[in-house]
Amino acid sequence: MSGHGGANPLARAGSWVADHAAALGEPVSIGLLCETAVDRLDVSGATLTVDPGSGWPETRYATDALGAGLAELQLTVGEGPCVDAERGGGPVLVTDLDAPGTQLRWPLFTPLAVDAGAHALFAFPLCVGAIRAGVLALHRAQAGSLEPAKLTDALALAGLALRLLLDEQADRRAGSADRADGLPLHDPQVHQATGMISGQLGVGMEEAFARLRARAFAGQRPLAELAADVVARRLRFEPTEDTT
Amino acid sequence: MEVRPIDDDRLLETFVELADTLTDDFDVIDFMHLLVDRCVELLDVDAAGLLLADQNGRLRLIANSDEQVRLLELFQLQSDQGPCLDAFRTGTRVSHPDLAVAGGRWPRFAAAAVDGGFAAVDALPMRLRGEVIGALNLFRTNAGELTDKALRTATALADVATVGLLQERAIRNQEIVTEQLQTALNSRIVIEQAKGLIAERLGIDMGGAFAALRGYARSRNLKLSEVARAVVAGTTGTHDLLGTPALTNRSKM
Structure with a gap:
């Protein structure tokens, strides 16, 4: 459409994950999607948490220990970018966890996250309106923005993760x-x-x-x-x- | 057709509101609803819809004055054809005074528009210099040209809203702009879910459900998306939505 060119980002993200899966001889999964995100988006790690309906998110996959630790930390202190993304239904993109404004917003979470070695955190809620399936979180050891093309790809990977989770829910009910x-x-x-x-x-x-x-x-x-x-x-x- | 004079005080107030985007609680959906609603109120148009481009340059419906125009805008997006898309792509105004004979230009759109009770359309790009961020569609139930004054006013309103939005985007960074747009797109879905719940519980159609939602939000000065969220969460009962001032707009399904 309208001269913006390029393939549909969702389809492109889908082929990345499918290629990754084919190379490893494994089926497409949430884990592979997170690994693909790290390969393609120039981030240190990716973590996917799911909301099993209890209101207590569970970590489904983390590409590194830091990602798992950040998810755990937000659960413990009850605040952080992933918590806000889940609540608000839109991404929360934090380019510098050490910035004063960021510390004011999440006073408990940010000092501990920075101590652990994270300086940027990008949280994408996996949601359909009021339906919350989980959150895809990308972290970086250095502060700074995701470049615009990578942000578009991150949104597409989040859309793909949402579809994988919704398919799982439907499978539980109706069978594959x-x-x-x-x-x-x-x-x-x-x-x-x-x-x-x-x-x-x-x-x-x-x-x-x-x-x-x-x-x-x-x-x-x-x-x-x-x-x-x-x-x-x-x-x-x-x-x-x-x-x- | 009798032409209604434009209420100058109200127009001035609208310009001031459209320029005021730098508030902390700026909400894209409410801002764009302000534009479409005032177009219907102030100008001789019967319905209006507004589409904004998303991150991928794809147009997405953000605001509509009623249900009928919402369906028509979505139809344009689905069939990839219509004046709003043309206005967005060319960056210029696209008008047709008689949709009954517009079948050569947009066969599917023209048929759907006439079917929906519309006879004429004016689509204005949301544009500042080279950048086109979306398009505003104005529909009328009577055939004929929009008056020069109405057209100039509509263009000015669209321009001010565009400048307001771009100013807002420029002052905030890329991250905040993305957060806002994505949140708005998800809020549109919450609004649809809430409409379904309201329609079911109250036994009314989607147009009536939207009118009830919006009437409640307006009378209490709440954001449309907030009310939709509260309805879905059950903290605002569907029956509480009744008894708010009904909309005077067309709201048929």
């Missing part, structure tokens, strides 16, 4: 299934339908979205089409029904 729907997160009707199902079943958005996807897989119908049926009130989800 064809992912040909491509997860049309740009389609507002998918989110409206999620909201409606949340009301129909009296469940949260995450559960409602997982049910919608499970139904789409089970019926082998495109997610967007099913969502349109829900919004048009041609399809209701009933609280009693067994969705497996």
Whole structure:
């Protein structure tokens, strides 16, 4: 579009991770995605934490001990860029953890993070509206910005991580299934339908979205089409029904 | 068609508001809603929508005055065709006074627009010198040209909003601009989820749900995204949204 050229960043990030997986003869995974982020983005480490619904994030993968330590530290002190990213639903990009403004914002976290050897931390929430799947955090031993192209790639890798986590959630519910729907997160009707199902079943958005996807897989119908049926009130989800 | 005079006091107030972007709690969604809503209020247009380019140069819908125009903007993005896209790509105004005969130019968009009850469109680029950051779409239900005065006013409003936004982006750094835009894009999704929940609970359509959400936010001077978040979290009950002043805009589905 509009002369901005280049491949779709999400597709490009996907091929990086797929290439990495093929080279190692392993399936695509969260771990490989984090390793790919370190290779491609010029950062010291990458850490992915997931929110299992308890409100207590768990570290799923960390490429180095520092990343694991930063995640643990934020959990312990209850503040930090990842905590804010998760809460606000947008990235929190901290170019200098030692800057006075940063210390004011997270007085408990920053001195300890700097002591541990981190000077920049970029936290990307993995979310779909109110649904929070986790956070991808990239850290650097040196202060400084992610250059714009790397920031775009980081956003794409975060989008990919989100899709991997959402697929896992859907798998737990419906069993491994064809992912040909491509997860049309740009389609507002998918989110409206999620909201409606949340009301129909009296469940949260995450559960409602997982049910919608499970139904789409089970019926082998495109997610967007099913969502349109829900919004048009041609399809209701009933609280009693067994969705497996 | 009778042309309504522009309320000068209100216009002045709007210019002041659009220039005021350097507040600590600046919110892209609310700022752009201010622009589209005032266009509908002050000018002889029936609906307005606003698209901004994201990090990848892809246009994303940020604000819309009602549900019908939202669908139409999304349709433009999906079909990769329409005046808003043309205005963004060329950096110049793109108008059509009679969409019923615009099928040669935008076959799918023109049909969808007429279907949605719109007869004329003016798309203005959000542009400062060489940089185009988005586009403002003004729709009318009656065919014909927008008056010169309305067009000049709309252009001035779009220009001031563009300068305001670019000034805001220039003063903040790249990190903050990215944080804001990404947060706004996610907030749009929360708003859609909240609309679904409201529509279900209150038995109304998406247009009505959006109007209820916005009426509540306005009457209490809250951010639209805050109210949507509170509705999804259950801290604001869907029934609490009723009883706020209804919107006078069109809000049909």
